Amino acid sequence: MTNHHVKGIFLFLQGRNIVVFYGSQTGTAEEFANRLSKDAHRYGLRGMAADPEEYDLSDLSRLSEIDKSLAVFCMATYGEGDPTDNAQDFYDWLQEADADLSGLRFAVFGLGNKTYEHFNAMGKYVDKRLEELGAQRIFELGLGDDDGNLEEDFITWREQFWPAVCEHFGVEATGEESSIRQYELVVHTDVNMNKVYTGEMGRLKSYENQKPPFDAKNPFLAQVTENRKLNEGGERHLMHLELDISNSKIRYESGDHVAVYPANDSSLVNQIGEILGTDLDTVMSLNNLDEESNKKHPFPCPTSYRTALTYYLDITNPPRTNVLYELAQYATDAGEQERLRKMASSAAEGKALYLSWVVEARRNILAILQDMPSLRPPIDHLCELLPRLQARYYSIASSSKVHPNSIHICAVTVEYETKTGRLNKGVATNWLKSKVPQQGGSSCLVPMYVRKSQFRLPFKPSTPVIMIGPGTGIAPFIGFIQERAWLKQQGKEVGETVLYYGCRHEREDYLYREELARFQKEGVLTQLNVAFSRDQAEKVYVQHLLKKNKENIWKLVNEGMAHIYVCGDARNMARDVQNTFYEIVSEFGSMSQPQAVDYVKKLMTKGRYS
Structure with missing residues (x-):
């Protein structure tokens, strides 16, 4: 973790007590970290949100030298229990570290999804590992579930987290949550347009002057x-x-x-501009009021409001409660203001209203502005509050x-x-x-x-593969089958290649039909099993076809050492498929249900089920 461009976290924290690290892949953990660091001022504390990739954390233990210091970790789990890209170095360091963190006080909030096998693995690991290294947990691990209501999970945890902090440090809240601007607006009237961002993610003019390597901060056009x-x-x-x-x-x-x-739809962008009476081509910058912060702007600046709303900001997802809270002050109608404040509150009635009026009704920021005629916030504050477009x-x-x-x-x-x-x-x-x-x-x-992903064909081409992917879940398997065909052309011995694919109607949405037929004819695709869920009275899904061919599947897995791949809707299909494998293993392996579950889990550990 001693990267040449990173700074020691201890030196950077001078004058602050609370640092909130985030492991974020889609921006939500970063958003939660910003909210927690902003909360700190209510308790007479100073906070900062920090990307672990940008700091050297080997001096974490020195945080104990700072009065009332606390490290909070908002950690999302990505993929199959993996850290997010920006938390990979931190994760590696934690695994290898034998650091003594006995002076460090910490708390962890994890962001995960219960439909995945390794629910909140990263949050759980960080919480456990910090304690093993001697750090003191001052509040219990929070586990947010994106399959349920992540926002509510976070608010519920945060509600109990701050009283625990107050008790630990002997501090008190200084009254109501106040709305504090994090950035100040600077409008550029005579700006050199060559210095204005037009949608680039990192370096100015990077789209005109493309230089490898290409990554999240430097995408290729x-x-x-x-x-x-x-x-x-x-x-x-x-x-x-x-x-x-x-x-x-x-x-x-x-x-x-x-x-x-x-990019966002230009008509949505124009409507926001119209409703707020703004010239969207105004060039501006939002500059961080905390001059020592590593994050100078919420998105690349200087830029125009049009560019920000088109390329940098999420204007289509229902806004989170903190956005509603901050916007409430701009509603001139008392009823609308009260409604916004209520939805942002932690009261049961407020949570229910937020769930029905915003989340379930899928109201984005434009819909909220349209349905609340008195709510007309300054566009710069709105741009500060909206999350980044991912x-x-x-x-x-x-x-x-x-x-x-x-x-x-x-x-x-x-x-x-x-x-x-x-x-x-x-x-x-x-x-x-x-x-x-x-x-x-x-x-x-x-x-x-x-x-890069962990989803890989077996090292030996002769190993059989069983691929299960309904709908667009077929995508990686088209790549897999193309590769097996290529290996066969190279004279390699290629094992059985079995596909279970599902769609609604044979005549409507049978994807890559010609390609699959060709692969089957060439003998690359040895079995093609297709489930059409809506072509008959009784719905047929991929798991039904797996059951139908259960003996063949057991033979491939048990004797052929086949690798199993599942891609597509994790919420239902992947779970149903896994349960089907438990049944097959239990029946043909003469195992009890717990033994069958253990057998499948071992396949996962060995990388034979992904």
Whole structure:
């Protein structure tokens, strides 16, 4: 953790007592960390949110030299129990460290999702490991569940966390939560437009002057060379896109993810500008009032409001309660102001109102402004409060052995009507849908980078594979099958390649039908099992087909040492598939239910079930 560009956390904390570290992949943990660090001033304490990647944490133990010091960790779990990208170094350091942290006081809030096998693994690990290294836990581990209501879990934890801090340090709250601006607005009237950000993620002009290596802070602008509709009829739009990565030095492997940075719909941006009576092309900067902070701006500045609302800010998700709380002061109608404050409160009635009026009604910031005519906040404060627009991850649907200069994506557009009768559209999928290359037309560019994954074909090509992926969950398996076909062409012995795929209707949304038929004809795809859930009275899903072929599956797993891969909707399908494997193992392995569960868990540990 001694990276040349990082600073020791102890020196950086001078004048502050509370540091809130965040391990964040989609921005939520960072948002929670900012809220906690902002809370500190109510108790006469000074806080800062910190990205562990930017500091050397080997002097964490020295925090005990600071009066009333406390380290809080908001840690999200990513993927299969992994740390987020920005917390990887910290995780490695914790694993290797034999540091004595006996003077350190800490608390942990974990962000996870109960549908995943390793629920909140990162939060649990950090909490346990800090205690093992001698640190003192001053408040119990909080476990947020994104499958339930993460915001409510956080608020409930935070409500009890601060009284525990007060008791520990003998401090008291200094009255009501007050709204404190973190950034000040500077409007640039005569600015050199070459110094203004127009959507870049890191370096100014990085889109005009592209330099590898490409990553989250320096995405590559890939040309869209193909964008075709995969389904016939039906309400949904399923598409296959190809991104040209030649001359980028980007390498990928089958099973990796591609991250793309989308843009918000210009009509939503314009409507926000209109409703707030703002010239969206005003060039401005939001500068951190805490001059010592590492985070100078909430997003790249100077920029225009239009750019910020288009490329940098999330304007389509329902805003969290802290945003409503801060906005309430701008509602001139007493009823609207009270309603906003109530929804942001921790009272049961307020939580229920927030859940029904904001979350379940899927009201985004524009809908809230439309439905509360007296609420007209200054646009700069709104831009300060809204979370960052996040990159979207897609499983790569190609093999780099076959397509070294191109990355394929398979996606379905998201579009639904809300309880208020509004039509909400998924940001990234509808933006991708519009990226249609025109002959001789202007270029179609997508800012992207590759994120490595643990989802890998077996080292030996002769090992059988069982792939289970309904809907767009088929994406990585197209890459896997392409790779197995390539290995076969190279004269390698390729094991059984079995696919279980599911869709709604055979005639509507059977994705990659021709390709799969070709792979089957060539003998690469040895078994193709397709479940159509809506073509008959009785719904058929992939797990039903697994049960039908249970003997064959047991043989492949038990004798063939097959690797099992599951991709797609984690909430239901992955769980149902796992339960089906428990049944198969129990029946053919003559095991009790607990033994069968243990058998499957061991497959996971060995990397044979992912």
